[in-house]
Amino acid sequence: METLFIYIAKSSGLIALFFLAYYFLLRKETFFTANRWFLLAGLFTSLILPWIVFTTIVWVDPTPSDIDWSKIPMTAVQEESFEINWYLVLAVAYIIGIVLFLVQFALDFYNLNRVLKGKTTQQQADHKFIDLKENIAPFSYFNTIVYNSSLYSEAEMESILEHEKIHSEQYHTIDVLITRFFCILFWFNPFIWLYKKAILQNLEFIADSEASKNISDKKAYQLTLLKITAHENCVVLTNHFYQSLIKKRIVMLNKNQSKKWNSWKYALIIPALAAFVFSFQMEVIAKEKNQKPKAEQTASNDADVYKITKNTTEAELKEKAETISKNYGIAVQFSATKRNANNELTAITVELRKGTEISNNRNVNSSEAIKPFGIVITKDSNGKISIDFIEEDKSVEKLVVANNVVSSNTPISADTQIYINEEKSDKTAMDKLDPKEIATMNVTKNGEKKEIRIITGKYSIGDMNEIYINGNKASQNELDQLESGSIERMDVTNSFGKKAIRITTKNGTHYQDKNMPVPPVPPTAPVMKFKTPVAPVFPKAPKAPKGDPINGDKKAWKDFEKKMEDYDAKMKKLEPQMEAFDKQMAEFDKQMEPFNKEMEVFNEKMKAFDKQMEEYLADKKDNK
Template sequence: METLFLYIAKSSGLIAMFYIAYYFLLRKETFFTANRWYLLAGLLTSVILPWIVFTTIVWVEPTPSTIDWSKVPHSVPIQKESFEINWYIVLAAAYAIGTVLFLIQFGLDYYHLNRVLKGKNIQQQADHKFIDVKENIAPFSYFNTIVYNSSLYNESEMESILEHEKVHSEQYHTIDVLITRFFCILFWFNPFIWLYKKAILQNLEFIADNEATKNLSDKKAYQLTLLKITAHENCVVLTNHFYQSLIKKRIVMLNKNQSKKWNSWKYVLILPALVGFVLLFQMEVIAKEKNHNPKIEQTTSKDEDVYQITKNTTEAELKQKAEILSEKYDIKTTFSKVKRNSNNELIGLKIKLQKGKEIATVMEVNSSEPIKDFAIAISKNDNGTTNIGIVTEKNKTNDKLVQENEIIVSNTSIPADTQIYINGSKSDKAEMDKLDPNEIATVNVNKNDNKQEIRIITKKFAKIGSENDIYINDKKVNQDELDHLDQGTIERMDVNKEGKTIRIITKNRTYNQDKNMPVPPVPPTPPVMKFKTPAPPAFPKAPKAPKGDPINGDKKAWKEFENKMEDYEAKMKKMEPQMEAFDKQMAEFDKQMEPYNKEMEAFEAKMKVYEKQMEEYQSKLDKENN
């Protein structure tokens, strides 16, 4: 389910990216047909690209197992299981309810459309079907069917309307409408999809207006028809409407000069963003061990049984281990949330060990990388009680390892040379025995250089670290680094409750920092513009058409309206120099951005070198740790 939500999040992000690029770069251009294919390609890319993952396989030497399982003590008290809300199920239910509601709305809209078309007299002319209805609805087209009420318009107006709707029909604009509606159902929670839908419908009207006026002799009459249709608010959904609440923008686009061809370079600006998306989210590096034997064996000592689990453990092997634990120790073992990558390696697993009605221990691994080797260890005390534990190799736990309710009891037999750390400070068994088990957050038991090591973190100390930003000698560190800090080296610790920061100064003023670590390149600084971002001129407000039509309506009002339209067209004509000046300012803006774009290309090249250096550095660290 997590994979599904991740896919939805990536798709939603791509939809937002395509819309933002359209809004700032393309919506004012007159490349209407190109904009149509750009917007449709954006939707298709948003659902296809998140499925494409580029994998790179890196072969590494197998990690030798150095754990002496028989000498590692494991004991856990029985703790009650706390109630957990599965937020994935909650989100999935909310998403499903929203999707069903929008599907129902789609069905109702389709039913309403069929009621309008059903039983009407159809006139076939060439490839088009014409339906003249009596209902007071706005003209629309649905595939090759054009619907209108001829009693509401004169001959000239009907000519304009039919030319407009024929363009919708001939260019299959209904498909665009249905695709957009489908995406609105799937991504109803994403506000950008509704803006995306509006942009597509608006652009389809621009296309129809532009093509229709090519076949009409009177462009002014066409604009008057646009204004008249404003009075019709009854529209049928799932169709292309002659009026889409865009009258002002459509008239502006009709009178706007054609965009210069060199402005079409803006379409390629989306490509770097797509490449960045792939590099950030669709690249996966898989490490494989050479000559690795996937078989998992059970090791048994005199007092302890150990059941190893690796990234290559199969479901059948997990089931077999659960059956053995149940028959031999009466321990109910549940393996859930099993996740695997494309190489069938375990990357996610939740283990619940239960004896009787109480939970002994719970461990959950959830990572994008294959899990590290670990084991379930069962031993018997002299008094006959059973100790249950989960151990990992050399404290190399997974990045997102969660262990709940796992602590060491005070009567556990611990070797004399065991190193004990409480909240990062070296301690002893006497101090450990004084701890209240209910106050312990986590316990790590591991072998390090043939010496046993126990690290305990209390709930109070864990809470302080989780709520604050931690700095050691002015270097920000994470919770794991704080846990491993020897408190005997601390000289001063300042806690800022308001700023939620913890600053620690050690006695020698130094903190482990590898000088051989590669230094990332510094990104370039955007240029300082010599002028503010160009703003387009304000268009005059188009006059509102009077009620009725020019022939049967108020002729005086229509005469005044025609005079206002002439004045409006004159004002629009005067604005052409301002629009040309705006285009020049945008050209200057693009010119000033060119050096910065080149610097960004150089920065990206340096980042590739840096990433390669980091891979070599990390590989060297892994070899040294092994």
């Protein structure tokens, strides 16, 4: 469950990262279509990238695997008191939030269908038009455009339809539904709601920009925008002509096109994603080096070599396995064999085992034919057997048998209870364990009762509900940074169905890289209490007569001039109301100003953090 919360936290952080990049770098640019794909890419990146983990193998010197039961510390087992499982509480709260927002989505979908159901539609080319009688703002839903023609003039309807056609033709409804899905999934993250607002606003910029190209009178289009803002009865899950940030739409309509060289800003997200990957998506796996043989050992050994090449057939592999088993009593299994079109071996897995005494394996997997290698079995003067794999270049990866022996004669009392990976087991199963597979082992004594608890490398510590290091609750990241050599004892407990791992180190401390820079905390977005300003009702502009004033109907043009004088007088009377509207919009900008300043400070801190991370990673790479 902790893994799920870590994934959600990483995804939420990426959503915040992409929103901040858009807010500070791209929102004032006129690359509306590019911004659309950038914002959508941010959502899908936040969903996929936390699943991708890059692994790095670090080879370490092998540790002795002989088990001395007499030197294993004994500790008393204490029953744990009842504790609240906060992961479970958070999971329940998270699921309740998702359910509530899904119910809201279902209600919105139901209301939309109720508006569309049973209405007369007119099919024109790829679009369906529905003319309603209700007082509702125009909107589009996929290829369906809905409006009330009785509320607008012919010129206004032309602007509205051009706008909604752009939404329909560019499938903006899909963007709306995707954004709604992410709002349900990350409902607790304030940045996803700001992200949703940015996407919807950018879709309106796209539609305004494309529609204004097909309309001769851009001023009339802007006046139509202001008129539509009076209709607050909008349908969700749609691209509606009305949007609250009408002032920004008008500003963007009249803004000069951004210079192409400004598109370099999109590339700035790449270093940030690289820092995220290096910080959170890199996993280091430690593997033990195989020991090299001593010259005096190999000199006196009687060795048999069983060579395997790219042309070795399945029958020959079977024959070699039978021969090794017959001569040495070693079970040999050849598996996962793959061959190319020329019937040459490209992959093979070799597993060798003799009871609990000898265990070795080799895995070869390539797109090309394998290189020849050999299985070397040696027997010294004392009759002790060891297994090597030797390459064609004669370099030997020696495995000393003494380090692979699990003594089956170690005395263990009959009343001792044995647990392997939290499952009750017995001494027979314990004797069959390969010491190389054992990650931790602990012997505890509770009164006269003794317990042996063994955790193998196959057991996932990620299944633990809680992790404690020296009595303090720790995270998976702290556990990953713990040096294996510093561990004195490791206990795994299971109380009330909740698993916990408790680690005690030798010196009471554990390793943490204190040189790693700490990222700054982003500011909290303000809670908006701002009601959308209502624009004044504009008078209907007179329609110009056909022709021109010189060659056309002069009487009609004279009447038109009088009507325009009346229209201008009415518009002049509306200037105080427009000034009040502008003041209300300025108040909104004022409320956002402190947050904008905090975001500027945060951006500077992020720049410093990125620089520190670059230096930290460079130093870490040099130290390797």
